[in-house]
Amino acid sequence: MTALTARQVTVRYGRNTVLDGVDFSLPAGVTTGLAGPSGCGKSTLGLVLAMLRRPAAGTLTIDDVPVPGWRHRAPRAVRTRVAIVFQQPRLAVDPRLRLRDVVLEPLRATGRGGNADGALSALADAVGLTPELLGRRPHEVSDGQLQRACLARALALRPSYLICDEMTTMLDASTQAHLVHTVEEYRRESGAGVLAISHDQVLLDRWAAGTVTWETVVATARQERALVGVGH
Numbered sequence: 700m701t702a703l704t705a706r707q708v709t710v711r712y713g714r715n716t717v718l719d720g721v722d723f724s725l726p727a728g729v730t731t732g733l734a735g736p737s738g739c740g741k742s743t744l745g746l747v748l749a750m751l752r753r754p755a756a757g758t759l760t761i762d763d764v765p766v767p768g769w770r771h772r773a774p775r776a777v778r779t780r781v782a783i784v785f786q787q788p789r790l791a792v793d794p795r796l797r798l799r800d801v802v803l804e805p806l807r808a809t810g811r812g813g814n815a816d817g818a819l820s821a822l823a824d825a826v827g828l829t830p831e832l833l834g835r836r837p838h839e840v841s842d843g844q845l846q847r848a849c850l851a852r853a854l855a856l857r858p859s860y861l862i863c864d865e866m867t868t869m870l871d872a873s874t875q876a877h878l879v880h881t882v883e884e885y886r887r888e889s890g891a892g893v894l895a896i897s898h899d900q901v902l903l904d905r906w907a908a909g910t911v912t913w914e915t916v917v918a919t920a921r922q923e924r925a926l927v928g929v930g931h
C-alpha cells in the first residue's frame with residue numbers, strides 16, 4: 700500500500716502512556732485531517748510518523764517497507780521521505796541563521812547545497828518569501844514569515860509524506876490560506892500524502908479530503924486490545 704503506516708504504536712512519557720497500541724495510516728496523494736482536543740497525543744503521533752520519536756513498541760512502514768530505526772538511526776534516505784512542520788516556528792529554527800540558510804539546511808545536510816540557487820528561489824516563490832526576507836534573521840521577521848521558511852525547508856527534499864502539526868494555528872487568515880495553498884500545490888504536483896493535524900474543524904473541513912478524529916484512533920486501539928485479550 701502506498702502509505703505511511705504506524706502499527707501498534709505505544710508511547711510513554713515516564714509513567715504516562717500517551718499512545719497505547721495505536722494504528723494509523725496516512726495514504727499518499729491526499730490530505731488527511733487529524734482532529735482532537737489539546738493534549739490527547741496528536742503531536743506525539745506526528746513525531747512517531749516523522750521518525751523523530753522512538754515508540755516503546757510498534758512499527759512504522761513507508762509504502763510497506765519497515766523503517767529500520769528511529770531518529771538518527773533511520774538512514775537519511777528513509778528519514779527524509781517524511782517532513783514535518785511544527786506549530787511554533789521560533790522553536791524550530793536556529794535563531795542565528797538567515798532565512799535563506801534555514802531553507803537550505805536540508806539540501807546542505809545531504810550534500811546538495813552547493814548549487815542550490817534555483818531550488819532556493821523556487822521554494823521561496825512557492826511560500827511567498829522575497830529575496831529581501833531571505834536575507835533576514837528570525838528575530839527580524841514575523842511568525843508568519845518564519846513559518847513560510849519552515850514550510851520551504853520541509854519541502855526542500857521533496858518528501859513523500861508531509862506532516863503539518865497545527866502549522867497555521869498562530870497565524871493570520873491570509874498567511875494561513877497561503878501556506879495551505881502551497882501545501883496543496885505541492886501535494887497535487889508530487890503525489891505526496893499530507894497529514895493536517897489541527898483542533899480547528901472548520902479549517903480541516905476546508906483543507907482535508909477526510910478527517911480522522913482522535914476518538915476513532917483511540918477506540919480502534921481499544922478494540923484491538925480487547926480482541927487480543929490484553930484489555931486494560
Ligand SMILES: Nc1ncnc2c1ncn2[C@@H]1O[C@H](COP(=O)(O)OP(=O)(O)OP(=O)(O)O)[C@@H](O)[C@H]1O
Pocket residue numbers: 712713717735736737738739740741742743744898
Ligand atoms: N516530552 C514530553 N514529556 C512529558 N510529557 C509530554 C511530552 N510531550 C507531550 N507530553 C504529554 O503527552 C500528552 C500528549 O501530548 P501531545 O503534544 O502529543 O498532544 P496534542 O494532542 O498534540 O496536544 P496539542 O494539540 O495541545 O498540541 C500531553 O498530556 C502532554 O502533556
